Amino acid sequence: MPKKKNDTPGKLSLDNIKDLLNKKAGMTVARHLKSGDNPTNVKEWISTGSTWLDSIICRGKRAGIPVGKITEIAGLEGSGKSYMAAQIAANANSMGMEVVYFDSEAAIDEDFLMKMGCEQGKFLYITAISVEQVLEAVESVLSSGSRKILFIWDSLANTPTVTDVEGTFNPQESIGMKARILSKAMTKLTVPLNETSSTFLVLNQLKTNITRDVAAAMIDPYVTPGGKAMHYASSLRIYLTGRKAKASYFYDEKGFRAGSEVKAKLKKSRFGTEGRECRFKILWGGEHIRILDEESIFAAIKDSDRVNKGGAYYSLVKNDGSTTKKFYAADFPDLYLEDEEVREAAQSIIDEEVILKFDKREGDASKFYDIDAEEDVKKKVANE
Secondary structure, three states: OOOOOOOOOOOOOHHHHHHHHHHHHOOOOOOOOOOOOOOOOOOOEEOOOOHHHHHHHEOOEOOOEEOOOEEEEEEOOOOOHHHHHHHHHHHHHHOOOEEEEEEOOOOOOHHHHHHHOOOHHHEEEEEOOOHHHHHHHHHHHHHOOOOOEEEEEEOOOOOOOHHHHHOOOOHHHHOOHHHHHHHHHHHHHHHHHHHOOOEEEEEEEOEEOOOOOHHHHHHOOEEOOOOOHHHHHOOEEEEEEEOOHHHHEEEOOOOOEEEEEEEEEEEEEOOOOOOOEEEEEEEOOOOOOEEEHHHHHHHHHOOOOOEEEEOOEEEEEOOOOOEOOOEEHHHHHHHHHHOHHHHHHHHHHHHHHHHHHHHOOOOOOHHHHOHHHHHHHHHHHHHO
16 A cells, blocks of 8 residues: 555655644644744734834834733833723723733722723723732633733732732742742743733833942843743833923923823833833823823924924924924824824824834934933033
8 A cells, every 4th residue: 555645754744744733732833934823923902002102112013012912011109000001901992802900009990990991891800819819810711712801910019929918027938939920920821822812911110220230220220020030921011210300290280280201111122122212191180081192292203304393383294295284382282183184294204203214224213212311412402
């Protein structure tokens, strides 16, 4: 009886090898290059609520939080981590995704979530009792076959381990415990998250890097608790810090604090944009709670050649070469929302200045990486 084509050892085709390995694993682990289902390719993104931040996350495109991956947002106290998480949750809901929110800080309430745009029927709120409970819950939901879930953990730093809960206040009892648990958990969750097109957004705290190595502290002034597991497992890590001095807050017409301005830096990005920075304002001191996206858009584009300035007036150059109506800088946010021509021109300019020029390596690289340094130079030149 003649042998079949691939019966001879060493004669298996790549298709046969792929089928064999996938059957043995019980899931799709082997793929051809450019097959269209490569797990490293992100097909969907959840907007952060900031156009500028979305525009710096992935090289060559406007992105956001990558679906199917792990993202860590770490920030100083009061830097807007929970506000951003709620905004991302609302944006996920609007995409048809369901949200499972683990809260260890009692940092948000139902009214706050509703104001941000979260939908009751697509949002599950869970009190985070322990690190183990959070991670086991995520694993259970993923193993059930549920798809396109956004898990938000607020926050890793404030969630105790079971040993912490059941033990005394002696820190030596549980030293290194959280890091060891996370190291094991992240390796278990990475593939199931991708296979179910689910997303894990972990909020964390930034703490001062206390070390004898002065040079290391200058390079990395902040560290995150929980060991190195999140550093390795995350596809995207964002650091949130406040602006310098008076720029940290902004005020309403009566002098009350209405919100804060945040600087975001990509500490890690598997999408070719590590180190990039942007800034935006978060409105939290009134009836409306949101990211003031319009103001940050103008800050991102105002130095473009397509923004004309004459005295106190500005105008934008449209794609066809004509210009929009003139406006004061303070009027741009309202005009952006109300005037379609201004909005389309601004979107086109931010794509050109923030996305395409970085992708093509055009212009001054420093403006993409160090916003404060660029502004300091401008102030110095103006004073001279």
